[in-house]
Amino acid sequence: MRTPNDLELVHLTKRYGDTVAVKDINHVFANGTYVCLLGPSGCGKSTTLRMIAGHESVSDGSILLDGQDISRLPPAQRGTAMMFQSYALFPHLSVRDNVAFSLKMKGIDKTARYKAADDMLALVDMGHLAERLPAQLSGGQQQRVALARALVTKPRVLLLDEPLSALDPFLRIRVRGELKRLQRELGISFIHVTHGQDEALALADEVVVMNNAVIEQAGTARDVFGAPRTEFVARFMGGHNVIDLNGGRFALRADDVKLADSGHAATVSVVEYQGDRVAVTSKLGETEVLALVPEAEFYANPKNPGDAVGLAWDEGRLHRLLA
Structure with missing residues (x-):
């Protein structure tokens, strides 16, 4: 059942010249759910995420959030935030200043933005390292700082582009548990791109399987794994x-x-x-x-x-x- 706070893709298409990267997608992401966009490289999942974020233009169709078409708005005005695969932390800024940076750009005073940054660092268990530089952190610690930075603007939808791919297998399992905990505590939508079937099954309330620029199947993790509709989904899920x-x-x-x-x-x-x-x-x-x-x-x-x-x-x- 749709609610006004859902994120909806309506006939969403992305073309690069004669190449169609995303083809006429229609999908509703229910508010407050953890969704994994799953599929092989080149299937269109990251392009879809980047269009939602505003980092790729939309060729056709629209993106609705709270009933408003956000597809032509700049990223900072969409109510979304994106956590990149590379983390992209500023090497010369402390952990606290990295997290507070977007608030500084919005003109929020130092006391208020540091308070907000410290609250987010506490949420991801990084408050004790607020004065360190990114180079002094492990990969898992940098990942949590990037997560805090994305969340500090209090987005309605958090977009994650393969956020665990740079982590070793043991840390990946631990951090995905932290992501699920955070999503439940915050109650906002997480849309997470991955090519890892195990990752999607472990995290997602809904799995959206993409192939050749379209959605092949969407449903709960158990439904998609237990009742694949097509040969591609059956083989890809493993x-x-x-x-x-x-x-x-x-x-x-x-x-x-x-x-x-x-x-x-x-x-x-x-x-x-x-x-x-x-x-x-x-x-x-x-x-x-x-x-x-x-x-x-x-x-x-x-x-x-x-x-x-x-x-x-x-x-x-x-x-x-x-x-």
Whole structure:
């Protein structure tokens, strides 16, 4: 159900000469939700984000926030704020002055802007480092400063362009938990661009999958993963097999495939140990089928490449694809 505070894209299009980067997108981002724009490189997700922010012009269509068309407004007047992948902190300014910079540009006095900056630094647990320069911070600390700087203007929508890509895997998991906590505490919309399926599934209230300049599918993380509509979504989200059966094309989750003494005759081609499970890829005719087998179950009856194996699944777990 739409509310007046939603962000809405109406027939949004971006062209670069003869190249269409974003094609006639229509979508409503519900107020106060965490949304991940997910897709491969070049699909149009970052261009969409930059048009919302005002850093790319709109070729056709409009962007509505609170019912107002903001697509021709300068970035500072849109009610949005953007956190860039590179963080783009000023190296010669302290952490506090970096966060307060946009307020200084708006003419807010030093006492008020420092108070606002300190409040935001406290929110991201960086208050104790307010006097440091960016070069004296770790990558994760710089990320939190950039986040505080984006939030200090109290935007209605925060836009994040692959904000975790520069972090190591351990820190990435910790920081994404902080992002989700902040979004819930602030109650504003976060729109987060990523090409990481795990990141989108972990963070998003809504996942919007883009491909070839259009939205391929949108829905809750569970719906998009559990019920992909197209072959592209099934393959891109991972964890699915795409199988032709009885003249139809189906998605089948890899954790629904069982190794059995009977069933569809196949030959094991790859075995990968993944800790709590083992990924077994088998050739079923010309089709590769992935089975994710619990570790204990696999080692009770281990398989090796070249072994004959039966593949079985509950027919009710087959999900018909639209295209």
